Amino acid sequence: MPFPYIGGGSERRRTADIIRGAEIKMPKSGRREFLRSGWLSLAGLGVLSRAESSGRAAPETAALPAHESPPPFKLGMVTYELAKDWDIETIIKNCEATGFEGVELRTTHRHGVEPSISKERRAEVRKRFEDSRVRLVSLGSTCEYEAPDPAVVEQNVEETRRFCELAHDLGCMGVKVRPNGFPPNSDHDKILEQIGRALARCGDAASDLGIEIWLEVHGPETQVPANIRRIMDVCNHPSVGICWNSNDTDVVDGQVKPSFNLLKSWLRSCHINELWRTLSPWGSVPGRPPEHGTPGFPDYGRPYPWRELFTLFRSVGYNRYTFAEIPASPEPIRLMRYYRALWEYHAA
Numbered sequence: 001m002p003f004p005y006i007g008g009g010s011e012r013r014r015t016a017d018i019i020r021g022a023e024i025k026m027p028k029s030g031r032r033e034f035l036r037s038g039w040l041s042l043a044g045l046g047v048l049s050r051a052e053s054s055g056r057a058a059p060e061t062a063a064l065p066a067h068e069s070p071p072p073f074k075l076g077m078v079t080y081e082l083a084k085d086w087d088i089e090t091i092i093k094n095c096e097a098t099g100f101e102g103v104e105l106r107t108t109h110r111h112g113v114e115p116s117i118s119k120e121r122r123a124e125v126r127k128r129f130e131d132s133r134v135r136l137v138s139l140g141s142t143c144e145y146e147a148p149d150p151a152v153v154e155q156n157v158e159e160t161r162r163f164c165e166l167a168h169d170l171g172c173m174g175v176k177v178r179p180n181g182f183p184p185n186s187d188h189d190k191i192l193e194q195i196g197r198a199l200a201r202c203g204d205a206a207s208d209l210g211i212e213i214w215l216e217v218h219g220p221e222t223q224v225p226a227n228i229r230r231i232m233d234v235c236n237h238p239s240v241g242i243c244w245n246s247n248d249t250d251v252v253d254g255q256v257k258p259s260f261n262l263l264k265s266w267l268r269s270c271h272i273n274e275l276w277r278t279l280s281p282w283g284s285v286p287g288r289p290p291e292h293g294t295p296g297f298p299d300y301g302r303p304y305p306w307r308e309l310f311t312l313f314r315s316v317g318y319n320r321y322t323f324a325e326i327p328a329s330p331e332p333i334r335l336m337r338y339y340r341a342l343w344e345y346h347a348a
Contacts, residue, residue, distance in 0.1 A: 066348040071310060072319040075343050076102030078140055078271060081296060081328050082335075084109045088128055095134045098336035102321040103129075104176065104269075106140035113139070113170070115162035122169040130171070137321055138214065138269065139167050143177040145198035146191050146222070157198055160213070161205040173320075174212040174269060176243050177202065179222035179231065192227055196234025203237030213237075214269045217245040224249050225259040232266050241268030246309070248301055256305055260312050267318055271325045272306070275342040279303045294327040306346035 077083065077100050083091050088111050091103060105113045113125055129136040143160045145153050163175045177199070182191050199215060206213045215231065217223050228242060242263050244250075250259040277300050313322075322343070329335040 067314065071314060071347040072317065073270075073310075073313055073347075074101040074321050075340060076100055076104065076135075076137060076321040076323045077336075078104045078106055078323045078325040079109045079111060080106040080140065080325055081294075082324070082326050082332060083111075084328060087111060088113075088125060092128065092132045092134050094332060094336065096132060097333055099340050100134070100324070100336060102135045102137040102323070104138040104140045104321075104323050105136065107142060113166070115159070115166045117166075119169070122166065126170045136170055136172055137323075138172050138174045138176055139163050139170075140176045142180075143175075143202075144180045144219075145177075145195045146179055146181070146183060146186075146219075148183050148186065153194070153198055157201055157205075160202045164202075164206045164209050164211045164213075167211045168209040172211065174214045174241075175206065176214045176216055176269065178216040178218040179228075180218065181220040181222055188221070188227075189230075192222075192230045193234050195222075196231045196236075199231065199235040199240050200237045203235065203240040207237075207239040211239070212268055213240045214243040215240065215266075216243040216271070217247060217250075217263070223247050225262045229262045232263070240266075242266040243269040243271060244309075245271045246273050246304060248298070248304070251302055251304065254303075254305065256309050257312060260309070264312070264316050267313075267316065269320060270313075270318075270322045272322045272343075273297070273325055274300060274304075275306055275339065275346060277302075277304050278306050278346070297327060310347045 077095065079086070079091065083094070083103075084106070086094065086109075091111060095101070095103060105111050107114060117125075126136070141160065141163045143156045143163065145156055147153050147156075160175065160177055167173075167175050179195055182188055199213065202213050215228065215235075217225065217228050221227065223245065232240070232242065244260075244263070244267060250256045252258045310322075324339055324343075326335075326339070
């Protein structure tokens with residue numbers, strides 16, 4: 001059998017000598033197994049040897065080796081938009097088939113789980129999830145509190161309270177809310193304070209029901225981590241946390257750690273998106289253009305360091321869910337299986 005390619009001529013001869021020397025000492029019964037494992041190990045060393053001899057820096061991911069244990073956090077999904085047209089039975093069936101362990105039901109989708117449903121229907125939905133391998137973790141509302149009209153803010157606070165009641169009846173952990181940008185010509189500092197004060201009121205309603213409020217890192221400019229930090233400092237409520245949203249604005253000089261450090265004390269949930277938008281192990285790919293969006297999703301203008309993010313999650317003991325928030329597909333099961341494989345790669 002020919003030797004696998006491992007570097008240049010001198011490296012190849014040296015490797016051959018090592019293997020032949022080892023074969024002399026290896027009993028015949030173990031020779032085949034030794035060679036089988038040896039090719040894999042030496043081929044891996046050859047990749048490293050070629051990188052060193054070329055003078056190129058080691059890839060950035062080399063600083064983040066694979067962990068020996070599975071991650072404490074789990075993979076789930078937001079029904080936006082992959083499952084927007086699925087009923088409850090289809091959501092559970094598809095998640096069980098692909099290893100997605102939790103769900104956030106986003107409002108207005110076909111599942112029909114809204115504050116208007118009856119107590120009987122709430123009990124049915126709760127039992128269906130409890131009888132499955134999929135946890136109904138949270139409800140994704142579109143409640144927001146930046147409007148200049150106090151009456152509109154009040155309506156959203158009341159709607160949040162109704163979602164908390166629904167979440168309690170369904171056995172959920174939390175209700176997702178959001179900022180959605182600054183009103184035109186507004187004082188940004190005052191708007192951030194207004195959102196924080198409204199959130200504190202929502203936190204009171206949630207606390208009474210044993211539910212949490214999760215503020216999504218969302219909206220033009222409001223999604224900037226420093227602005228979310230200001231909101232949370234004003235809110236200062238133990239039942240209110242953040243839902244990390246994996247935005248381009250998280251990334252500073254190729255890293256998410258500075259943004260993560262601003263918000264990690266409030267981390268309660270996480271939305272993830274396109275796991276392919278990352279640097280390869282060899283660095284950036286020349287000529288790869290920014291991806292321009294599916295309607296309802298942002299344009300992704302830069303790679304996202306998923307492995308760094310998931311390593312940071314491990315460092316703070318985050319043991320909840322990372323919810324895939326991705327566009328719909330004509331082949332959802334196939335997509336979900338690929339997605340889970342990529343998630344496992346980045347989370348390793």
